[in-house]
Structure formats: structure tokens, C-alpha cells
Amino acid sequence: MRNKLEQLQLNNLFPFVDSIIMILWPRFKSLLDVQMGTVRSANASALISEGCEKYPHHVTRRYAELTASLIQLRNAASAEMLDHSLNFMRSEIDSLMIRMSHCFKNFLRQHIFIINQVDAIITTYVDRSLPADCQTFFHQKLESEINIFVEEELVERFGPIVKFVQQFEDMSDKPGAGTGAGAGAGAGGVCKIPLSTAAPLVQGFASSWKKGIESINLDVMGSFHNMKTGMEILKRTLTQLLLYYTRFLDAVKKHCAESGTLSRDMVNIPSIIAEIKKYSRTF
Incomplete structure (x- = not known):
């Protein structure tokens, strides 16, 4: 004035x-x-x-x-x-x-x-x-809430894989740690994954991964009123799923002596990426 x-x-x-x-x-x-x-x-x-x-x-x-x-x-x-x-x-x-x-x-x-x-x-x-x-406060809050949602959605749909990776990596960071996530500390404190632990996880994922991705798509796209935000959350959720599964395969191949017997049941990464692209065009 x-x-x-x-x-x-x-x-x-x-x-x-x-x-x-x-x-x-x-x-x-x-x-x-x-x-x-x-x-x-x-x-x-x-x-x-x-x-x-x-x-x-x-x-x-x-x-x-x-x-x-x-x-x-x-x-x-x-x-x-x-x-x-x-x-x-x-x-x-x-x-x-x-x-x-x-x-x-x-x-x-x-x-x-x-x-x-x-x-x-x-x-x-x-x-x-x-x-x-x-807008800073709300952008930071939105980012935090989305990160929590992504993790919880993956636990909901792919809980065994997510929890195994988290526990295995946590144990691997602790030299000389005991058993956890079905894995034990081998010679020199290196974690070993027994076949009895790896096999159900590999086979379980192979039998349900497509249905799980479809369910994530339905959950996310039916939960957020802003289509742009929903698509971004879907992309981040599926990206995080791919990262978890990549880390899971890496752990099994390196630390499970009998991993070769599971190779035919392991879903390859290109197949997962191709499926993800059906739902997230920006992936």
C-alpha cells in the first residue's frame, strides 16, 4: 500500500x-x-x-x-x-x-x-x-512419506525377499556376526546362505512376481488422486523392487554354494524390466 x-x-x-x-x-x-x-x-x-x-x-x-x-x-x-x-x-x-x-x-x-x-x-x-x-516443508514431508510408502508396499507384496535382503546386508556389515535371515557366518566371518533358505525365496518369487507387480500397479494407481504423483510413486516402487531383487540375486550367487541348482528358477533382470515397462512407461 x-x-x-x-x-x-x-x-x-x-x-x-x-x-x-x-x-x-x-x-x-x-x-x-x-x-x-x-x-x-x-x-x-x-x-x-x-x-x-x-x-x-x-x-x-x-x-x-x-x-x-x-x-x-x-x-x-x-x-x-x-x-x-x-x-x-x-x-x-x-x-x-x-x-x-x-x-x-x-x-x-x-x-x-x-x-x-x-x-x-x-x-x-x-x-x-x-x-x-x-513449499520446502511440504516437499520434504512428501518425500519422506513416499519413501515410507514404497518400502511398506514392497513388504506387503514381496515381504520375504525384502526382509531377507535387509537382514542379510545388515548381518554382512557386522564381522563375525552369528546367524540371521537364514544365513550363517562362514570362514573369516563371511556370511553363507544355505540352499534350504535360498530355494524357497527364489522359487516363491518366480511363481508370484508378475502378480505382485500387477498388484502394486493397482494399489498405487487406485490410491492417489494426482495421476502425475501416482505415476512417480509407481515408478519409484518398481525401481526399488528391481534393486531389491538384484541385490538378492547377487547375495545368493555369491554366498550360496549350491546356487547353480537354482539358476533355472531365477527370474532374469531383463524379464522384470520388460514387465515393469508395461505399467511404467517412463521406466
């Missing part, structure tokens, strides 16, 4: 405008505090309905629109006061999203809910061309 008055050569109105701002700001802040008090005291379970984890909640949309408008109106004079309120609002909505997510008993659905809410906020901010620093 000061810039506009200066352009109109009405500098003598500066004191009047300043006094109006001093009167209005405390009232405006009290309205924001009341709004956030309502968010803080909200009954999370009452806001949840069946299937709502797959879409942006109306509370999230209202928060995104309100804060986007406030950020657009922000200027150097109001920055300090407004930033304090914006940080407070962000903290409260983040807390509410977490409380609401806990209303879902299924761990994956909890993270699906948060991903959809955070993604909706980011989309609103991007559509309004807001500065990148206003």
Missing part, C-alpha cells in the same frame, strides 16, 4: 495507513488464532470417512487456499508478523493430518492419506506460483 501511495504522491497518508494497520493486525491475528484453535481441537475421527484417504480433505484444501492467499499478500512490512502466524498454522495442520491418519488402522492407508493431503497443498502453491521456500 505504501508503494501505491508513493506513486500517487500521497506520502502524507503514511501515518494514517500505519495507524489503520496497527488497529487491524491484532484483530486479524486473533481471527487466525481462533481458526487454528478450531483445527487444534478438531475431532480427527469425526472428519474421516470411508475412502477419504484417496483424496484431498476439505480441511486440507481450505488450509492450502487460505495460506496461499496470505503468502501472496505478504510484503516486507508484514513479513515478520505474518510468517509467525503461517508457521503456527502449518504446525497445526500438520498435527491434524497426523491425527487424522492415525484413524486408519492400516499402516499403508495412513501414509496414502498424508501423501494425498501434502500433494494437494503443494499443487495449490505451485498453481499460485508461490516462492519455493514456502
Whole structure:
């Protein structure tokens, strides 16, 4: 407003405008505090309905629109006061999203809910061309939630392979470790994988991997309202699956003395990549 008055050569109105701002700001802040008090005291379970984890909640949309408008109106004079309120609002909505997510008993659905809410906020901010620093918190939160979802989705569909790789690699990092994940420490502390452990994993994957990839595709593409985000999550999930299986094969071939007897049951990497490309064209 000061810039506009200066352009109109009405500098003598500066004191009047300043006094109006001093009167209005405390009232405006009290309205924001009341709004956030309502968010803080909200009954999370009452806001949840069946299937709502797959879409942006109306509370999230209202928060995104309100804060986007406030950020657009922000200027150097109001920055300090407004930033304090914006940080407070962000903290409260983040807390509410977490409380609401806990209303879902299924761990994956909890993270699906948060991903959809955070993604909706980011989309609103991007559509309004807001500065990148206003989006940093939500981008970091989205990244963290997606990473958790990817791991949990793979455990859901390919649990034996994922858990074996994690436990085997953890044990391999500990010289002289005992047994774990069906593997034992051989001469010099090198982990050995018995055939009785490797065979069921290799054969189990060979019999179910295509169905597992199809199920991942259905899970992911049916869980996220933003198609672009859904495709990115699908790509990352399938990429992580490929990495886990590559590490699994590497471990078996190097540390299972009888791995040659399993070679005909091992799914080759090009076959998996070809199957993945049916679902993720950007892979």
C-alpha cells in the first residue's frame, strides 16, 4: 500500500495507513488464532470417512487456499508478523493430518492419506506460483512419506525377499556376526546362505512376481488422486523392487554354494524390466 501511495504522491497518508494497520493486525491475528484453535481441537475421527484417504480433505484444501492467499499478500512490512502466524498454522495442520491418519488402522492407508493431503497443498502453491521456500516443508514431508510408502508396499507384496535382503546386508556389515535371515557366518566371518533358505525365496518369487507387480500397479494407481504423483510413486516402487531383487540375486550367487541348482528358477533382470515397462512407461 505504501508503494501505491508513493506513486500517487500521497506520502502524507503514511501515518494514517500505519495507524489503520496497527488497529487491524491484532484483530486479524486473533481471527487466525481462533481458526487454528478450531483445527487444534478438531475431532480427527469425526472428519474421516470411508475412502477419504484417496483424496484431498476439505480441511486440507481450505488450509492450502487460505495460506496461499496470505503468502501472496505478504510484503516486507508484514513479513515478520505474518510468517509467525503461517508457521503456527502449518504446525497445526500438520498435527491434524497426523491425527487424522492415525484413524486408519492400516499402516499403508495412513501414509496414502498424508501423501494425498501434502500433494494437494503443494499443487495449490505451485498453481499460485508461490516462492519455493514456502513449499520446502511440504516437499520434504512428501518425500519422506513416499519413501515410507514404497518400502511398506514392497513388504506387503514381496515381504520375504525384502526382509531377507535387509537382514542379510545388515548381518554382512557386522564381522563375525552369528546367524540371521537364514544365513550363517562362514570362514573369516563371511556370511553363507544355505540352499534350504535360498530355494524357497527364489522359487516363491518366480511363481508370484508378475502378480505382485500387477498388484502394486493397482494399489498405487487406485490410491492417489494426482495421476502425475501416482505415476512417480509407481515408478519409484518398481525401481526399488528391481534393486531389491538384484541385490538378492547377487547375495545368493555369491554366498550360496549350491546356487547353480537354482539358476533355472531365477527370474532374469531383463524379464522384470520388460514387465515393469508395461505399467511404467517412463521406466
